[in-house]
Amino acid sequence: MSDAAREQAIREAQAVAEEAANAMYEQDRASRSLGMKLVEIRPGYACLKMKVREDMVNGHNLCHGGLIFTLADSAFAFACNSYNIVTVASGGSIDFLLPGSLGDELTAIAQEQSRSRRTGVYDVAVTNQSGARVALFRGRSHQFEGRAVSQKNR
Amino acid sequence: MSDAAREQAIREAQAVAEEAANAMYEQDRASRSLGMKLVEIRPGYACLKMKVREDMVNGHNLCHGGLIFTLADSAFAFACNSYNIVTVASGGSIDFLLPGSLGDELTAIAQEQSRSRRTGVYDVAVTNQSGARVALFRGRSHQFEGRAVSQKNR
Amino acid sequence: MSDAAREQAIREAQAVAEEAANAMYEQDRASRSLGMKLVEIRPGYACLKMKVREDMVNGHNLCHGGLIFTLADSAFAFACNSYNIVTVASGGSIDFLLPGSLGDELTAIAQEQSRSRRTGVYDVAVTNQSGARVALFRGRSHQFEGRAVSQKNR
Amino acid sequence: MSDAAREQAIREAQAVAEEAANAMYEQDRASRSLGMKLVEIRPGYACLKMKVREDMVNGHNLCHGGLIFTLADSAFAFACNSYNIVTVASGGSIDFLLPGSLGDELTAIAQEQSRSRRTGVYDVAVTNQSGARVALFRGRSHQFEGRAVSQKNR
Numbered sequence: 001m002s003d004a005a006r007e008q009a010i011r012e013a014q015a016v017a018e019e020a021a022n023a024m025y026e027q028d029r030a031s032r033s034l035g036m037k038l039v040e041i042r043p044g045y046a047c048l049k050m051k052v053r054e055d056m057v058n059g060h061n062l063c064h065g066g067l068i069f070t071l072a073d074s075a076f077a078f079a080c081n082s083y084n085i086v087t088v089a090s091g092g093s094i095d096f097l098l099p100g101s102l103g104d105e106l107t108a109i110a111q112e113q114s115r116s117r118r119t120g121v122y123d124v125a126v127t128n129q130s131g132a133r134v135a136l137f138r139g140r141s142h143q144f145e146g147r148a149v150s151q152k153n154r
Numbered sequence: 155m156s157d158a159a160r161e162q163a164i165r166e167a168q169a170v171a172e173e174a175a176n177a178m179y180e181q182d183r184a185s186r187s188l189g190m191k192l193v194e195i196r197p198g199y200a201c202l203k204m205k206v207r208e209d210m211v212n213g214h215n216l217c218h219g220g221l222i223f224t225l226a227d228s229a230f231a232f233a234c235n236s237y238n239i240v241t242v243a244s245g246g247s248i249d250f251l252l253p254g255s256l257g258d259e260l261t262a263i264a265q266e267q268s269r270s271r272r273t274g275v276y277d278v279a280v281t282n283q284s285g286a287r288v289a290l291f292r293g294r295s296h297q298f299e300g301r302a303v304s305q306k307n308r
Numbered sequence: 309m310s311d312a313a314r315e316q317a318i319r320e321a322q323a324v325a326e327e328a329a330n331a332m333y334e335q336d337r338a339s340r341s342l343g344m345k346l347v348e349i350r351p352g353y354a355c356l357k358m359k360v361r362e363d364m365v366n367g368h369n370l371c372h373g374g375l376i377f378t379l380a381d382s383a384f385a386f387a388c389n390s391y392n393i394v395t396v397a398s399g400g401s402i403d404f405l406l407p408g409s410l411g412d413e414l415t416a417i418a419q420e421q422s423r424s425r426r427t428g429v430y431d432v433a434v435t436n437q438s439g440a441r442v443a444l445f446r447g448r449s450h451q452f453e454g455r456a457v458s459q460k461n462r
Numbered sequence: 463m464s465d466a467a468r469e470q471a472i473r474e475a476q477a478v479a480e481e482a483a484n485a486m487y488e489q490d491r492a493s494r495s496l497g498m499k500l501v502e503i504r505p506g507y508a509c510l511k512m513k514v515r516e517d518m519v520n521g522h523n524l525c526h527g528g529l530i531f532t533l534a535d536s537a538f539a540f541a542c543n544s545y546n547i548v549t550v551a552s553g554g555s556i557d558f559l560l561p562g563s564l565g566d567e568l569t570a571i572a573q574e575q576s577r578s579r580r581t582g583v584y585d586v587a588v589t590n591q592s593g594a595r596v597a598l599f600r601g602r603s604h605q606f607e608g609r610a611v612s613q614k615n616r
Binding site: 332335336337338339341362363364365366367368371372373374375377378379380381382385396397398399400401402403404 | 486489490491492493495516517518519520521522525526527528529531532533534535536539550551552553554555556557558
Binding site for chain 2: 024027028029030031033054055056057058059060063064065066067069070071072073074077088089090091092093094095096
């Protein structure tokens with residue numbers, strides 16, 4: 001592949017990732033209800049932010065671990081759907097390292113570790129506004145046939 | 155231990171579990187905001203329900219997997235705090251078996267599998283209103299010194 | 309289905325499980341080299357035993373955790389191949405509860421938790437000769453088309 | 463800290479890691495029986511190799527997944543004991559990406575992701591001689607008080 005063709009392929013992959021992410025964010029009432037913002041999307045990569053609100057904490061004003069998982073799971077979903085092939089989470093695991101506190105702004109960065117025709121593995125690190133690691137998530141995806149976003153106009 | 159003493163011990167353990175669960179539920183804004191109901195609590199056991207609302211779904215009206223995890227994680231938290239000893243989740247994993255759909259009523263049943271002085275393992279099965287299994291969760295807990303609820307009146 | 313037909317179906321499923329397990333055990337040099345014995349097989353269920361030998365321990369005469377995982381993983385493999393459909397492990401997780409010691413006889417019991425057309429979840433509990441739980445394992449299987457054992461004689 | 467002091471601290475940490483690893487390898491009959499070689503050790507990092515032998519395969523000459531886990535678990539153990547503080551695995555999970563075949567030389571690289579006073583998270587990637595990823599492992603460690611290797615001569 002020539003340099004020009006490679007650059008063109010990269011630009012197209014990026015355009016697909018952005019189109020898929022925007023369509024997904026639009027439909028994803030759950031992530032939007034939790035105030036998640038999509039900060040960056042690239043093929044196999046996503047960065048999301050979420051602020052820990054009053055309705056997300058349990059006793060002692062600490063963020064419910066499930067909602068930290070939910071943030072990581074959303075970042076994972078955006079990353080593994082960045083190729084515009086319908087992909088779902090088949091499972092995931094999380095290790096909680098530090099609590100998230102009321103008012104914290106959490107950032108989740110998802111990065112693809114492995115991707116075959118049918119399955120993928122994605123790691124997500126969740127950090128707080130000080131850059132300290134709050135949680136480590138690993139998700140497994142399953143890929144179906146078919147496009148998530150119609151591409152007839154491309 | 156006599157039968158009477160054993161029965162008394164069981165009644166007391168149950169009273170502790172209920173007291174701890176009620177105090178926890180009161181403080182747990184996150185679980186309450188998601189509409190979770192505490193259905194049953196016993197030492198090492200909890201049953202919670204959650205209805206899949208409009209603000210919990212993503213595309214195709216399917217429940218966000220993170221919120222299914224959150225329901226399971228709450229059931230786990232109630233079960234592992236049923237001894238009134240401060241206990242936190244150190245991590246967990248989930249396998250998604252079936253999607254949850256808008257309007258589904260999900261039930262999470264948490265059962266203790268193992269508990270030592272410092273750590274515990276709890277399994278949670280999440281089912282829908284048809285009794286079909288939606289997800290299997292396994293959580294790991296870490297126990298601290300100290301009581302969650304003051305017991306001076308007991 | 310009549311009672312007789314049901315009993316016949318159960319007998320056939322059991323015969324398939326035994327035939328698949330025997331063929332698998334024959335080929336499985338790894339499990340045999342580790343001294344594993346197949347104790348019981350049923351559809352979706354397997355029981356294996358392994359004695360902790362001198363070449364399985366690390367410092368302090370404790371069994372290498374990886375070999376406890378290997379025992380559990382074998383039990384899982386026998387259970388998920390009991391339908392004579394080619395099935396492989398796609399992953400698994402383990403929680404270590406107690407160490408295994410030199411000379412201990414470990415028992416792994418695998419039980420199916422979920423099984424769809426393509427994937428399955430199996431739980432394995434590993435206990436020692438006193439019945440104490442040494443480890444809890446959860447495995448995920450992936451199923452292919454095709455038979456593991458030819459059935460032309462059946 | 464001056465540059466000289468920092469370099470001295472790094473040299474000492476490296477010497478501790480090497481001393482702990484050598485003592486551990488000496489005692490670890492399980493890893494040695496499986497033919498594992500310790501290739502590199504640094505604080506929070508370990509690289510081990512293992513060749514897939516005849517007694518490690520099951521049907522179709524594929525390496526038993528449990529032994530791939532065992533290799534990863536050993537690399538994890540060397541990495542998390544590199545500070546010469548007694549540390550044990552409390553659990554781990556693995557995703558199998560590609561099979562290992564008879565004769566393959568597998569390399570496991572363990573890297574610390576997180577480490578607090580009591581617990582740690584380590585990721586291990588297992589690759590084959592072509593550099594392809596065979597498995598991804600994540601281990602959780604638990605740290606005790608006390609030294610693994612006496613340091614009276616240091």
